[in-house]
Amino acid sequence: MARPRQFDEKNAVTSATELFWRRGYHATSVRDLGDELKLTPSSLYRTFTDKHTLFLRALDHYRATESAEARQRLDAADHPVREVLREWMLWLVTCPADGAPGRGCFVVNTATELGTTDEEVRQRTEAAFEVTRQALRSVLAEGRDRGELSAGLDIDDAVELLFTTVLGLRVRERAGHDIERLTTAIDLAVRALGPTPAEPA
Amino acid sequence: MARPRQFDEKNAVTSATELFWRRGYHATSVRDLGDELKLTPSSLYRTFTDKHTLFLRALDHYRATESAEARQRLDAADHPVREVLREWMLWLVTCPADGAPGRGCFVVNTATELGTTDEEVRQRTEAAFEVTRQALRSVLAEGRDRGELSAGLDIDDAVELLFTTVLGLRVRERAGHDIERLTTAIDLAVRALGPTPAEPA
DNA sequence: ACAATTCGGGAGCGATCGCTCCCGAATTGG
């Protein structure tokens, strides 16, 4: 029973996410955010409490959009596991480059900038990491069940390697490394899953 | 022909490096540095010009000490390649944990925090990366020449995978991930180099 | 002894930081 907002809160969070994503937490000032979101300080603080809370909202928004899309792209595919993984990792290192190369992954950037000092942030980055690992795990399990991977392959082990590789790829995209070199790393990581088992007669 | 410094410039750079390493560039204030290095602002600016220049000095110091030690540990060893690589990567994820866990790698932290925005910083992080890749390359070449690696293995390709894995490991150490999981990733990365060639008769 | 020079220390510069408060305007339910 009062005056409604004149701005879209979701759009604001989206803009804030992009800003935090590119510049990081400490390098992004509240005034920068205000300019980008076209919000006066009073509206910003009334809506989002403070900078830190807005940052958490941005992290949650990123997980709900970018991270969620990554998980979907990995789950949905019903092609051979190796192809799926290869295409997926290639997408990981090219998707942030669309229009804004060198952004890397917001979660990775945040994890390295803030480390484990901020517990609320740590929980979110860790949850995002766990989602990725779980997605890798299910895709590998599916591949093993379809006979595309050796039955002797320890899936949890393979997840650790692939996940670690993904983090490395994200850092390298942020650092502006050539896509060709990243592709090389991706191909070799996929090949590390071992040979395709021979078809039983 | 004037009064000499009463502080050790090298010690100051070392302290500055540790501070920048743990907190990052933007989260470290000149006053924090002054307190840690026991330097008044005037001495600090007279000696190091400004914060940005001191940061570059810190990066150079890190490369000359930590990065150089990493390169040495990889070069010097004359054990089997796989063992060398495994022990080396294990050291990479445990060495920063000595007394100060969760520091990760100063170069990686810097690369992700500042991206490619700061050209002077970018050149230094890229140079550090290239040193690591070169060290990996020579170790792999040595292993191949000793017949420990398949002659069919493309060394440049393997370097890309190992290097990417190393960056991922550094991120995960910073994020506080268990050493056991990192060890798993390391073992699988080494195994990705392929089987040891059969001894020719 | 003597200038010359750089030192450590501290006050404090303008700018920006995260954030608060107050305002008149707008939109609500009764």
Add this chain to the structure above:
DNA sequence: CCAATTCGGGAGCGATCGCTCCCGAATTGT
């Protein structure tokens, strides 16, 4: 219509930012 409530906008809070300047003290070559 009216009180209630929240809005957008802007001034400005105290604190801290990166940095500068000035000082007397200390160490130099001559």
